[in-house]
Amino acid sequence: MMSNLSFQLNDNYTNKLKHLPNPFPNTPRGTLGYITYYRTYSRIKNYETKELESWPETVIRVINGAYTIQKDHITDTKHNLGWNEVKAQESAYKMGKYIHSMKFLPPGRGLWSVGTKIIHERDLGMAAMNCAFISTKHIDVEFSSPFRYAMDAEMLGVGVGFDCAGANKIIINKPLQYDIMNITNKIHTAWKRREEEDLEDVIDEYLPIITSLNYNSIEINKITSDDIIHNIDELKNIQSLKDHIMNYYKESEFYIDKERNYKYLDYELDMYKNPVTDRIYVIDDTREGWVKATGLLLDSYFCKNQYTIIFNYSKIREKGIPLRTFGGMSSGPLPLIELIAALRYLLDQYIGKPIDSRLITDIMNLIGRTVVSGNVRRTAEICFIDQYDKDGIDLKNYLLPKNQYRLDWSWASNNSIKCDVGSDYTEISERIKHNGEPGILWLQNAREYGRMIDPPNYKDMKADGTNPCGEITLEGTAYKEEDYLIDSDYVSGGEVCNLVEVFINRCENLEEFLDVLKYATIYAKTMTLLNMHWIGTNRIQQRNRRIGVSLTGIQQFIAANGNNLHILRDWLDKGYKRVQQLDTVYSDWFAVPKSIKTTTVKPSGTVSLLACSTSGIHWPESKYYIRRMRISNNCVEIIELLKDAGYHIEPAVGQETTTSVIEFPIYYEDTNIKFEHEVSIWEKVAMLVMVQEYWADNQVSCTITFDPVTEGDQIKHILKYYDTKLKSISFLPRTNSGYAQMPIEPISEEIYNEIMKNIKPISYNTNMTSSFEEETDNYCSGDNCIYIPKSK
Numbered sequence: 001m002m003s004n005l006s007f008q009l010n011d012n013y014t015n016k017l018k019h020l021p022n023p024f025p026n027t028p029r030g031t032l033g034y035i036t037y038y039r040t041y042s043r044i045k046n047y048e049t050k051e052l053e054s055w056p057e058t059v060i061r062v063i064n065g066a067y068t069i070q071k072d073h074i075t076d077t078k079h080n081l082g083w084n085e086v087k088a089q090e091s092a093y094k095m096g097k098y099i100h101s102m103k104f105l106p107p108g109r110g111l112w113s114v115g116t117k118i119i120h121e122r123d124l125g126m127a128a129m130n131c132a133f134i135s136t137k138h139i140d141v142e143f144s145s146p147f148r149y150a151m152d153a154e155m156l157g158v159g160v161g162f163d164c165a166g167a168n169k170i171i172i173n174k175p176l177q178y179d180i181m182n183i184t185n186k187i188h189t190a191w192k193r194r195e196e197e198d199l200e201d202v203i204d205e206y207l208p209i210i211t212s213l214n215y216n217s218i219e220i221n222k223i224t225s226d227d228i229i230h231n232i233d234e235l236k237n238i239q240s241l242k243d244h245i246m247n248y249y250k251e252s253e254f255y256i257d258k259e260r261n262y263k264y265l266d267y268e269l270d271m272y273k274n275p276v277t278d279r280i281y282v283i284d285d286t287r288e289g290w291v292k293a294t295g296l297l298l299d300s301y302f303c304k305n306q307y308t309i310i311f312n313y314s315k316i317r318e319k320g321i322p323l324r325t326f327g328g329m330s331s332g333p334l335p336l337i338e339l340i341a342a343l344r345y346l347l348d349q350y351i352g353k354p355i356d357s358r359l360i361t362d363i364m365n366l367i368g369r370t371v372v373s374g375n376v377r378r379t380a381e382i383c384f385i386d387q388y389d390k391d392g393i394d395l396k397n398y399l400l401p402k403n404q405y406r407l408d409w410s411w412a413s414n415n416s417i418k419c420d421v422g423s424d425y426t427e428i429s430e431r432i433k434h435n436g437e438p439g440i441l442w443l444q445n446a447r448e449y450g451r452m453i454d455p456p457n458y459k460d461m462k463a464d465g466t467n468p469c470g471e472i473t474l475e476g477t478a479y480k481e482e483d484y485l486i487d488s489d490y491v492s493g494g495e496v497c498n499l500v501e502v503f504i505n506r507c508e509n510l511e512e513f514l515d516v517l518k519y520a521t522i523y524a525k526t527m528t529l530l531n532m533h534w535i536g537t538n539r540i541q542q543r544n545r546r547i548g549v550s551l552t553g554i555q556q557f558i559a560a561n562g563n564n565l566h567i568l569r570d571w572l573d574k575g576y577k578r579v580q581q582l583d584t585v586y587s588d589w590f591a592v593p594k595s596i597k598t599t600t601v602k603p604s605g606t607v608s609l610l611a612c613s614t615s616g617i618h619w620p621e622s623k624y625y626i627r628r629m630r631i632s633n634n635c636v637e638i639i640e641l642l643k644d645a646g647y648h649i650e651p652a653v654g655q656e657t658t659t660s661v662i663e664f665p666i667y668y669e670d671t672n673i674k675f676e677h678e679v680s681i682w683e684k685v686a687m688l689v690m691v692q693e694y695w696a697d698n699q700v701s702c703t704i705t706f707d708p709v710t711e712g713d714q715i716k717h718i719l720k721y722y723d724t725k726l727k728s729i730s731f732l733p734r735t736n737s738g739y740a741q742m743p744i745e746p747i748s749e750e751i752y753n754e755i756m757k758n759i760k761p762i763s764y765n766t767n768m769t770s771s772f773e774e775e776t777d778n779y780c781s782g783d784n785c786i787y788i789p790k791s792k
Contacts, residue, residue, distance in 0.1 A: 065115025125530030135476025136166030493534030
């Protein structure tokens with residue numbers, strides 16, 4: 001834990017939190033939550049002993065971090081709003097109790113980053129956010145900025161939505177080239193003449209060549225003989241660069257699969273044969289370095305009169321080196337090499353042509369794939385395509401030969417369309433019936449309405465799209481022409497969202513529910529005080545202050561109340577009004593604008609696993625099922641603990657040497673709860689509509705599963721009937737074509753009982769250690785946003 005935070009919970013409250021009852025029941029569901037916590041959220045607190053935080057220590061770290069953000073804002077001399085330490089201690093302790101008992105939880109991003117150096121020393125507030133959205137509509141002036149933004153956010157663990165509004169706004173240019181060998185000879189000749197002529201004369205003659213050779217060039221009026229020598233040395237290094245990169249190519253799955261993919265890397269390698277280039281860019285071994293290299297390549301095609309760039313990857317650390325700040329292990333440079341290679345190849349096919357939705361999506365998806373393979377985090381993307389863009393809507397139709405090249409990266413985004421209310425949904429419904437895509441966003445409804453039961457308020461008219469799971473409407477740009485006079489790589493940027501989950505099923509009564517909402521709202525509002533390193537993102541956040549107080553465990557709540565939906569509706573309505581009241585109070589306290597929107601329902605993922613809760617609005621899959629978890633083989637202590645307790649563990653298919661899969665047998669004891677296959681498609685949509693009407697002024701994220709044979713033809717009628725009552729919706733056909741190691745696999749009672757014969761209670765050790773911090777799940781949402789590719 002950081003000891004230099006401005007707020008520290010006092011010893012009395014700290015001890016109380018540490019002695020609260022263990023919230024993880026000693027059942028397979030409780031053990032799943034316990035292991036999820038240690039695998040995903042517990043930070044290494046001592047790098048010498050490699051000891052991990054316990055749950056109470058994580059809670060204390062998070063509330064210390066959250067109240068530090070508050071205190072620093074309140075006591076800033078520019079604000080001088082008045083801080084009351086006694087009340088802050090009481091409030092922080094109450095928040096800590098609710099988090100510890102899992103009445104509400106910060107998002108996974110918050111559990112992992114708040115109270116750490118990432119937020120409080122490196123000032124990377126974006127790392128505490130769930131998701132973001134970026135628009136390409138100003139690509140003709142922002143050029144690579146939307147793509148750099150997406151890559152930067154994703155490398156910080158933030159899921160990203162994007163649109164294709166920039167289609168047809170720029171022409172892809174062929175980068176200019178110099179013949180390096182000819183230039184080298186000229187520079188050598190000039191250098192030999194240095195005794196006969198003044199150096200300044202040589203510089204004047206060859207200055208355009210010299211400065212173009214080194215992209216990180218010295219100031220023109222300070223060029224020296226050493227700079228000329230440096231450029232000549234860089235040219236000599238081209239052959240060694242080629243050899244260096246070739247070694248990584250040989251490790252690549254692309255290199256092995258030459259028939260489909262080697263052309264991309266082979267094309268990139270040609271850049272190093274008798275090179276015709278004028279720039280060698282040495283990539284820094286940082287997140288910023290990867291992002292800038294990608295942006296430089298894109299801008300060499302997006303902007304006129306740019307020069308071809310050769311990349312030097314030699315500074316990037318080798319594969320397998322621990323990453324202390326963000327956790328996990330280094331991937332080495334290979335994922336970035338593959339990204340640059342594929343981008344260069346695809347862009348060259350567009351020379352002289354306008355960028356279109358296909359190329360925009362390919363670039364974003366390639367970035368997403370790189371982050372998944374090259375960083376320690378999974379990520380999620382959603383692509384919004386105009387409903388009249390037939391080629392864009394068809395991007396995942398792999399029966400079309402022109403789309404088959406996309407198989408290696410198209411999984412990186414869910415593809416959705418922006419639909420007009422009152423559209424003809426016949427053709428769209430046929431697509432959805434077969435593969436579940438596209439999802440649908442009625443942007444008009446999202447812009448004009450808060451809750452759909454209330455009159456339109458037009459608060460969100462600048463919104464352009466949503467986060468990857470569709471529960472938060474977001475603005476895509478804060479572009480202003482004068483911004484581009486600012487000397488910064490982070491001028492642009494879209495909007496981010498921060499969510500917090502209230503477990504309505506764990507609240508004992510309405511009074512407690514309304515009190516829990518207070519502390520959930522405080523946490524969410526506090527996160528809007530964080531600084532974002534993208535200027536445009538800051539501008540949007542500081543005026544919108546958008547938050548997302550989400551509910552989860554809804555189906556368990558309904559079952560516990562005798563399936564009486566009137567009780568749920570009453571809690572939703574009273575809860576929404578309570579959040580509006582609280583937003584007014586805390587906006588006044590922080591002296592910031594009220595939040596443009598405040599409530600939502602997210603799908604939930606690993607956070608709901610911690611609390612043994614159903615996810616968001618969703619119904620559980622089955623009364624008995626196996627829940628599989630992927631875990632690094634480096635987590636030896638966890639693997640041995642579970643193996644000794646009788647849990648089945650096996651190598652992950654395709655990642656046998658690095659990853660294991662653990663199987664948890666799960667049983668829902670709730671007697672009244674309905675299961676996913678027992679609920680009709682119409683009932684699911686009706687539930688979605690009710691929660692959108694009485695709770696969410698953002699959106700409700702709910703994937704409507706359906707039987708494609710008996711219910712597929714109903715989709716067009718549902719869309720027509722409900723398009724004035726919803727803002728977004730997605731569907732997924734239920735099939736029996738399972739694949740290896742599915743996250744959830746229904747089983748019979750007999751199989752469950754047989755498995756349970758071997759399961760023993762585990763000892764909940766509070767001194768867990770790890771070889772490194774592991775973060776392998778998606779913080780945007782639940783399994784709906786995590787893609788696990790089927791074997792080819």
